Amino acid sequence: MKSYDVVVIGGGPAGLAAAISAKQNGASVLLVEREARLGGILKQCIHDGFGLVRFKEKLSGPEYAERFTELFEEEKIDSLTLTFVTRIEKEKDGFRVVLVNRNGVEAVFTKALVLATGCRERTAKQVMIHGTRPSGVFTAGTAQHFTNLLGVMPAKKCVILGSGDIGLIMARRLTLEGAEVLGVYEAKSTPSGLTRNIHQCLNDYNIPLHLSHTVTRVFGEDRLTAVEISRVDERMTPIEGTETIIECDALILSVGLIPENELAEALSVKLDPRTKGPAVNGQLMTSIDGIFSCGNALHVNDLVDYVSESGEIAGKNAALYCKAQRKEIDISISDKLLYAVPQKLDLNKDNSKTTLYFRSRDVLNGCTFTIKKDGEPVFSKKYAFLRPPEMENLLIDFSSMSLNENSKIELDIEVKNNA
Amino acid sequence: MRELVCIVCPRGCSLTIEGEGEGISVSGNFCKKGKDFAVSEMTEPKRTICTTVKTAYPQCPVLPVKVSADIPKDKIFEVMAEINKITVNKKIARGDAVIENVLGLNVDVIATSSMLLKLD
Numbered sequence: 001m002k003s004y005d006v007v008v009i010g011g012g013p014a015g016l017a018a019a020i021s022a023k024q025n026g027a028s029v030l031l032v033e034r035e036a037r038l039g040g041i042l043k044q045c046i047h048d049g050f051g052l053v054r055f056k057e058k059l060s061g062p063e064y065a066e067r068f069t070e071l072f073e074e075e076k077i078d079s080l081t082l083t084f085v086t087r088i089e090k091e092k093d094g095f096r097v098v099l100v101n102r103n104g105v106e107a108v109f110t111k112a113l114v115l116a117t118g119c120r121e122r123t124a125k126q127v128m129i130h131g132t133r134p135s136g137v138f139t140a141g142t143a144q145h146f147t148n149l150l151g152v153m154p155a156k157k158c159v160i161l162g163s164g165d166i167g168l169i170m171a172r173r174l175t176l177e178g179a180e181v182l183g184v185y186e187a188k189s190t191p192s193g194l195t196r197n198i199h200q201c202l203n204d205y206n207i208p209l210h211l212s213h214t215v216t217r218v219f220g221e222d223r224l225t226a227v228e229i230s231r232v233d234e235r236m237t238p239i240e241g242t243e244t245i246i247e248c249d250a251l252i253l254s255v256g257l258i259p260e261n262e263l264a265e266a267l268s269v270k271l272d273p274r275t276k277g278p279a280v281n282g283q284l285m286t287s288i289d290g291i292f293s294c295g296n297a298l299h300v301n302d303l304v305d306y307v308s309e310s311g312e313i314a315g316k317n318a319a320l321y322c323k324a325q326r327k328e329i330d331i332s333i334s335d336k337l338l339y340a341v342p343q344k345l346d347l348n349k350d351n352s353k354t355t356l357y358f359r360s361r362d363v364l365n366g367c368t369f370t371i372k373k374d375g376e377p378v379f380s381k382k383y384a385f386l387r388p389p390e391m392e393n394l395l396i397d398f399s400s401m402s403l404n405e406n407s408k409i410e411l412d413i414e415v416k417n418n419a
Numbered sequence: 420m421r422e423l424v425c426i427v428c429p430r431g432c433s434l435t436i437e438g439e440g441e442g443i444s445v446s447g448n449f450c451k452k453g454k455d456f457a458v459s460e461m462t463e464p465k466r467t468i469c470t471t472v473k474t475a476y477p478q479c480p481v482l483p484v485k486v487s488a489d490i491p492k493d494k495i496f497e498v499m500a501e502i503n504k505i506t507v508n509k510k511i512a513r514g515d516a517v518i519e520n521v522l523g524l525n526v527d528v529i530a531t532s533s534m535l536l537k538l539d
Contacts, residue, residue, distance in 0.1 A: 037534070037537070043534075046469050046531065048467060049428075049429070052428050052429070058467075060469055060483060060485055060531040061483075062483050062513075062532035062534070063532070066513060066532060147471075148471055148481065148483065149481070150480060150481070151471060151473060151480040151481035173470075176468070176495070176496075177499075195424050195431035195433075196424060196425070196427075196428075196429065196431040199424045199431075200426045200466070204466065204492070302429070
């Protein structure tokens with residue numbers, strides 16, 4: 001089973017930043033992504049406005065994502081795409097992550113986990129829309145996927161429910177591509193999206209925004225044919241007698257995002273009911289030691305710049321967490337020694353001035369004490385004699401020996417003349 | 420007096436514009452970009468376009484593009500029509516022009532992704 005310091009789940013902006021920052025802080029890192037390409041939802045967010053805080057530039061989603069994927073590639077970080085995490089098991093010193101991809105099922109071991117699983121869109125079922133189940137009811141993200149990645153128009157004449165930013169951006173996008181957007185309906189009395197998006201996405205294209213209105217029913221057998229709109233009161237309850245029917249072939253929903261935390265929940269990570277993401281400390285570590293959370297899985301962010309920032313914090317602290325953990329190798333002894341102290345070395349610590357105590361098993365004359373690394377002597381000292389009652393001590397610089405977790409350290413005494 | 424919302428950044432300042440022509444005064448802006456935006460809106464409003472262009476590659480049927488600088492707002496649909504005539508059949512990189520000097524506006528239509536370079 002392959003072993004890593006940090007496994008990052010999710011290859012969007014949070015996961016990319018986390019992986020890069022964990023690697024730069026000395027961790028061995030694997031990033032797991034379920035899609036074929038890294039970049040997450042930014043791949044389909046072709047509009048601009050990303051990176052103003054971080055880069056002081058107005059980038060499109062793909063441009064912002066590619067700045068990170070290129071850095072990720074330069075860092076030569078291991079990644080698995082088209083790979084899905086099916087299960088994570090807590091083990092003694094870390095986690096066993098079970099993955100499935102085209103090669104079948106495999107597992108990797110990791111000391112720390114960064115959950116960068118993003119968020120999901122609320123669906124029609126979650127906002128209580130009644131009626132038939134025709135095709136043509138999409139979340140804004142799905143409509144965006146069709147339009148911007150597949151090059152397929154999801155609507156000719158549509159209604160948008162919800163004034164979240166993705167809905168506003170899709171209103172403009174579909175209009176640019178020749179669809180008719182009949183209106184954006186919002187149950188609340190104020191818009192959910194940014195004011196600039198109301199202006200540049202709706203007002204610029206004369207798309208009406210109807211506040212305190214919602215969709216109460218959908219019509220159509222195979223394909224959507226119409227929706228029923230109702231006015232709502234201040235408690236967002238539809239007012240009887242205010243229903244109007246609007247003919248359209250698509251209903252696009254932009255009614256909120258929810259952090260995606262199925263893996264976290266399966267691991268019993270404590271969630272905050274307010275953010276719907278894990279409760280974390282300042283290092284973005286969750287209630288379970290070694291599990292970190294970042295990006296929209298932690299809480300829904302307004303700007304991607306902050307998603308990247310939280311990824312960097314989580315990745316760095318996951319790497320530091322691993323360093324704070326023990327990474328021990330054994331100091332073994334040959335049968336010429338009675339014992340040696342210490343018995344282990346923690347490679348995550350400074351071992352440049354390690355005091356080594358030992359006793360020989362028998363009385364030995366004219367002998368050489370040696371420290372072998374993978375069978376090769378890396379230190380030796382001659383003694384006229386060694387006797388079990390007399391403890392020897394040496395100050396040894398183990399840090400200069402380029403040790404790793406696979407190194408074998410053995411202490412031995414070679415005897416020229418055991419007369 | 421006219422009221423506008425600045426669309427330059429997510430802050431979305433509410434701008435108040437008084438006077439006309441040379442003598443206009445702008446208030447409510449957090450930074451200088453707000454004033455520049457207000458002046459532009461009062462004279463020749465400009466916008467960007469971010470859209471996609473068809474490609475000849477089935478694994479990647481559309482490529483995201485944008486205009487290299489803002490264009491007059493009333494040219495948006497004309498530029499869209501030009502972009503929709505094109506099919507990209509070369510593996511171009513981010514920043515490469517898909518259309519140079521579109522409609523003589525001294526603005527290029529450029530790719531915003533290098534995804535085609537990663538195709539097999």
